Amino acid sequence: GQNIDQPTEMTATEGAIVQINCTYQTSGFNGLFWYQQHAGEAPTFLSYNVLDGLEEKGRFSSFLSRSKGYSYLLLKELQMKDSASYLCAVRDRDYKLSFGAGTTVTVRA
Amino acid sequence: NAGVTQTPKFRVLKTGQSMTLLCAQDMNHEYMYWYRQDPGMGLRLIHYSVGEGTTAKGEVPDGYNVSRLKKQNFLLGLESAAPSQTSVYFCASRIASGESQPQHFGDGTRLSIL
Numbered sequence: 001g002q003n004i005d006q007p008t009e010m011t012a013t014e015g016a017i018v019q020i021n022c023t024y025q026t027s028g029f030n031g032l033f034w035y036q037q038h039a040g041e042a043p044t045f046l047s048y049n050v051l052d053g054l055e056e057k058g059r060f061s062s063f064l065s066r067s068k069g070y071s072y073l074l075l076k077e078l079q080m081k082d083s084a085s086y087l088c089a090v091r092d093r094d095y096k097l098s099f100g101a102g103t104t105v106t107v108r109a
Numbered sequence: 110n111a112g113v114t115q116t117p118k119f120r121v122l123k124t125g126q127s128m129t130l131l132c133a134q135d136m137n138h139e140y141m142y143w144y145r146q147d148p149g150m151g152l153r154l155i156h157y158s159v160g161e162g163t164t165a166k167g168e169v170p171d172g173y174n175v176s177r178l179k180k181q182n183f184l185l186g187l188e189s190a191a192p193s194q195t196s197v198y199f200c201a202s203r204i205a206s207g208e209s210q211p212q213h214f215g216d217g218t219r220l221s222i223l
Binding site: 004031033035041042043044045048050087089095096097098099100101102 | 113140142144149150151152153154157159167168199203208209211212213214215216217
């Protein structure tokens, strides 16, 4: 099974940078995903990591360290529309995802 | 593209009633999943399917049944609804090939059991 931990809430100012950490304990790691979920909406895919290192996609970057069971999602140049919940999910060898409880990010003007 | 479509979007049931939630995807995806999402908890996998005619149990399968008679549809059934099944239910699908391919989610079904 998987045990996935991420902070419950974070607050940041528009234009700033926020880093959302995710730690996991897993049996059979096969990739880590980050999803964004606005209130009342479906989760949407943000990023995927399977090897150690940083993946950059525009204002969003995601980092993975498999030996430490650790990932982070970095949101740069925060915009009001980035206020949402961010979900860390670990995939196992059967291609099933286990999700953390999500981190609610509030962006203030 | 419609993507993943869930029906209905909202429903209120009485304890003991039965109902079926429908998930339809038009992306020709092999894998399909049903999750529930409760406050303070992550998405939890109920059942999943890796192809037409196949289903498997996830983390929280009790009280639910599923069927995958057609590749594009994945049905979730509640035989005798209980208040503990009040939740938001999400369906997702994924193409079988491609390690980096994510799951794509529907908009959810908000279900209340009184």
